[in-house]
Every structure is written in structure tokens, then in C-alpha cells.
Amino acid sequence: MSKRKHKHKNKGRLLPFIKLHRWSGLVSLILVIILSITGILLNHTHELQLKNHYIKNTLLLNWYGIRLPEQQTFFKLGAYNLVQVGHKVYLDNKLLASDALTLIGGIEMEDYLFIALENAALLLTLDGELIEKLTPDQDLPVPITSVYKSHSQDNSAIVIQSHNKYFISDDDYLTWTNIKPDNLKPVTIKRLKRLSETEKEPYYQLWLDNKLSLETVVLDLHSGRILGQFGVFIMDLAASFLLVLSISGFWIWFKRSRKRIRHRL
Amino acid sequence: MNLMKNILRFFITGALFVLISSYAKGVYQSNSDFIDEVFHDPTIKPQMLWLTGDVKAGAVKILGEKPRQLRVRYWQKQQKTAWILEAIGKSKPITVGLVIDAGKLQRVKVLAFRETRGWEVKEDFFLDQFSQRTLTPELQLDKSIDGITGATLSVRALKKLSRLALFYHQQALFKEH
Numbered sequence: 001m002s003k004r005k006h007k008h009k010n011k012g013r014l015l016p017f018i019k020l021h022r023w024s025g026l027v028s029l030i031l032v033i034i035l036s037i038t039g040i041l042l043n044h045t046h047e048l049q050l051k052n053h054y055i056k057n058t059l060l061l062n063w064y065g066i067r068l069p070e071q072q073t074f075f076k077l078g079a080y081n082l083v084q085v086g087h088k089v090y091l092d093n094k095l096l097a098s099d100a101l102t103l104i105g106g107i108e109m110e111d112y113l114f115i116a117l118e119n120a121a122l123l124l125t126l127d128g129e130l131i132e133k134l135t136p137d138q139d140l141p142v143p144i145t146s147v148y149k150s151h152s153q154d155n156s157a158i159v160i161q162s163h164n165k166y167f168i169s170d171d172d173y174l175t176w177t178n179i180k181p182d183n184l185k186p187v188t189i190k191r192l193k194r195l196s197e198t199e200k201e202p203y204y205q206l207w208l209d210n211k212l213s214l215e216t217v218v219l220d221l222h223s224g225r226i227l228g229q230f231g232v233f234i235m236d237l238a239a240s241f242l243l244v245l246s247i248s249g250f251w252i253w254f255k256r257s258r259k260r261i262r263h264r265l
Numbered sequence: 266m267n268l269m270k271n272i273l274r275f276f277i278t279g280a281l282f283v284l285i286s287s288y289a290k291g292v293y294q295s296n297s298d299f300i301d302e303v304f305h306d307p308t309i310k311p312q313m314l315w316l317t318g319d320v321k322a323g324a325v326k327i328l329g330e331k332p333r334q335l336r337v338r339y340w341q342k343q344q345k346t347a348w349i350l351e352a353i354g355k356s357k358p359i360t361v362g363l364v365i366d367a368g369k370l371q372r373v374k375v376l377a378f379r380e381t382r383g384w385e386v387k388e389d390f391f392l393d394q395f396s397q398r399t400l401t402p403e404l405q406l407d408k409s410i411d412g413i414t415g416a417t418l419s420v421r422a423l424k425k426l427s428r429l430a431l432f433y434h435q436q437a438l439f440k441e442h
Contacts, residue, residue: 125335129335130333131336132335132338133334137295138296138311138338174311174312174313174338175310175311
């Protein structure tokens with residue numbers, strides 16, 4: 001058999017492996033690039049502080065199902081913005097509570113700010129510093145359904161409504177006494193001014209911040225979970241192609257090198 | 266066979282751990298019940314201590330950080346005061362009732378425990394160590410408290426709260442005079 005024919009016969013035997021190798025490489029090219037880059041990033045997640053970087057892109061947040069909650073309340077309380085988004089309550093940019101049920105309202109007293117939530121109340125200085133969080137453990141009547149400012153001859157006090165009963169606080173907001181609504185002269189509901197759409201915008205961003213870390217996204221890209229179960233299957237496929245690439249690559253190299261040695265001899 | 270036994274033992278231990286943890290978590294006594302039990306006086310009213318100036322500085326020294334609130338409430342009858350304070354164990358607050366009589370810790374009780382680990386601090390064998398402890402001028406307890414393996418953070422939280430209550434007690438009585 002001539003040398004040329006032998007070479008052709010050998011190439012013919014290797015051809016399916018070469019084709020398999022080539023196609024595996026082409027198909028898995030993009031996925032392998034993603035796998036490699038995300039793998040390197042994850043190996044250095046601590047140094048790169050991926051956990052502390054948060055995604056702000058609305059499209060990506062939407063993809064993860066992170067959307068603004070329906071519960072949103074925006075008031076003006078004195079010089080402050082009093083805002084509830086989801087379970088979070090803010091006074092300007094300061095987070096006051098992260099476990100709040102409905103924000104009922106707020107009242108600016110002479111020395112204090114009183115903020116009523118459905119399940120608690122917050123007593124703040126006029127500078128917005130927390131004096132005390134009043135809870136049902138401290139005999140605060142809950143759920144609070146309304147909050148009023150009651151004016152008596154000497155001073156004004158807070159009145160809260162709960163289970164269709166009215167409770168007035170002492171001067172220090174330490175105890176609450178049941179009163180008849182008739183005693184409230186006059187009882188005025190503090191009507192708070194609403195915020196404009198432009199004023200609301202920073203609070204949406206504040207709520208969305210810290211929701212999705214870059215580490216989660218990189219990890220999901222690496223595992224394919226960013227596309228759900230389908231993505232995992234695709235990454236499994238990419239990993240299988242890598243396996244095929246390495247085996248077929250090794251086989252081609254092995255066959256060729258054996259032939260080269262035989263040829264030298 | 267041995268392997269099967271070991272696997273079974275592992276699962277039983279795990280299940281027991283989960284059961285004990287979930288049993289140990291919760292509210293053991295309400296704040297008002299604790300105060301009723303201590304003073305036997307339904308008319309007793311809370312008072313407040315403002316955490317400003319030297320009181321705040323002392324609280325910061327004990328806690329290692331700024332107190333979260335500007336005032337703390339307490340109940341008092343003669344030289345006896347009761348405090349209900351909270352501190353974070355690992356990630357959730359532990360609510361503790363503390364009674365001090367004439368500058369000495371009389372009683373420490375865990376009223377609510379919300380963590381999954383470290384619940385042993387609610388047991389009497391641990392809490393009895395706090396009885397009759399006083400505060401040194403350096404704002405430390407006069408005698409060391411033995412820890413519990415696996416409950417380091419909860420133990421630390423209780424030690425801090427007992428120092429804090431003793432310090433608040435001193436300040437409340439000082440304010441009164």
C-alpha cells in the first residue's frame with residue numbers, strides 16, 4: 001500500500017473524531033467562555049466582594065421576580081418624608097423598621113414625632129432619632145387602626161384607635177388608657193400631605209437596593225440557573241461537550257502521535 | 266450493618282436536635298406577667314431612664330456600640346428595680362427580665378428566645394450564677410460566669426444585659442436621689 005493511501009485511510013478513520021471534536025468545540029464555545037469567566041470570578045468572590053455589590057438593573061431584577069411591593073405609602077411628616085414600601089418604613093433616608101405591617105400615620109408633637117404602625121409605634125425625637133419602639137409587649141393596644149391628636153386645655157396627647165376603642169397615652173407614652181371618644185374635644189385626624197411622583201422615586205430605588213447581589217447572578221450564570229431548569233440542562237450539556245472535547249482531543253492526539261512514532265521507526 | 270446503624274443514629278440525633286431546637290424557641294413568659302410575678306402589684310407603673318450623657322457613655326462602654334433607643338423603661342419599688350432588656354445572640358434578639366435589689370442581681374430570666382442555637386442559657390443551672398452578682402467600678406461583674414459550649418454568643422449577650430441592668434439600676438437610684 002502506498003504511503004499516500006495509508007495516510008488517507010488513517011485520516012478516514014480519525015475523521016469522525018475530528019468532526020466530533022470540531023462541533024463540540026463550536027457548540028460549547030460561548031458556554032465554556034461563560035463557565036470559565038464566572039468560575040474565575042467565583043474563585044475570587046471574597047477578594048472581589050461580589051456579595052457586597054448589588055444589581056440595580058430593572059430588567060435583571062424583574063427577571064428574578066423582584067418587583068416593588070403593592071404596599072406603598074408616602075406622607076410628609078413635618079419636614080420629613082415618611083414612607084412605607086413593603087414592610088420597610090423610612091423617615092427620609094433612614095430605615096426605621098423592616099418588619100412593619102401597615103403604616104397608619106404620623107403626628108408631629110411639640111417635642112416628639114409619633115409614628116403609628118399597625119403592630120407597633122415609634123417615638124422619635126424631632127431630629128428623627130429613635131426614643132423607643134412601643135410594642136404590644138409594653139401594653140400598646142394593637143392593631144392600631146387610626147391615630148389622632150387630642151387637644152386638651154393644657155397640652156396635647158396621642159390617641160390611638162384599636163378594636164373600635166380609643167386609648168390615650170400619658171405624657172411619656174408609657175401607658176395607654178381607654179377613653180370614650182366623646183371625651184376627645186376636638187379629635188382631629190392628622191391629614192398628611194402626599195409625596196409627588198418625583199419625590200417617591202428615590203424610595204423605590206432604596207427598596208430595590210440590596211435585594212440581588214452580584215454574587216447570586218454570577219453563581220446562577222455559572223450553574224445556568226439564571227434560565228431556570230432549562231439553563232441547568234444547557235450547562236450540563238456544555239459540561240458534557242467539554243468531556244467529549246477532552247476525550248476526542250486526546251484520541252486524535254494519541255492516534256496521530258502513535259502514527260508519527262511508527263513513521264520515524 | 267454497622268454502616269446502617271450509624272446512618273440511623275445520625276438521623277435520630279438530627280431529628281432530636283431539630284425537635285429540641287424548635288421546642289426551646291419561643292416566648293416563655295410575657296413582659297407583664299414577669300413584672301406581676303416580681304412585684305405582685307397590679308398598680309405598679311413603668312418609669313423611664315433616659316440614655317443621655319454619662320448614662321449613654323456607660324451603656325456604650327458595656328454594649329460596645331450606641332444603644333438603639335434613647336430611653337429604657339423599668340419598674341421600681343423601694344430599692345428593687347426590674348428591667349426587660351433585649352440583646353442579639355447570633356442574629357435574633359433574646360428578651361431577658363432582670364431584677365436588682367439594692368445593687369445586687371436577684372433574678373435573671375429569659376422571657377423570649379428566638380434563635381435555633383444557644384437556648385441552654387434559659388436553664389436555671391446557668392442563670393443561677395448571676396444571683397447576688399454586683400457591678401465593679403469598671404462596669405464588670407464582680408465574679409466570672411461559666412460559659413456553655415455551643416452557646417457562646419447567647420452567654421455573652423446575657424452577661425452584657427446583666428451588666429447593663431446593674432448599671433441602669435445604679436443610674437435610676439442616683440436619679441431618684
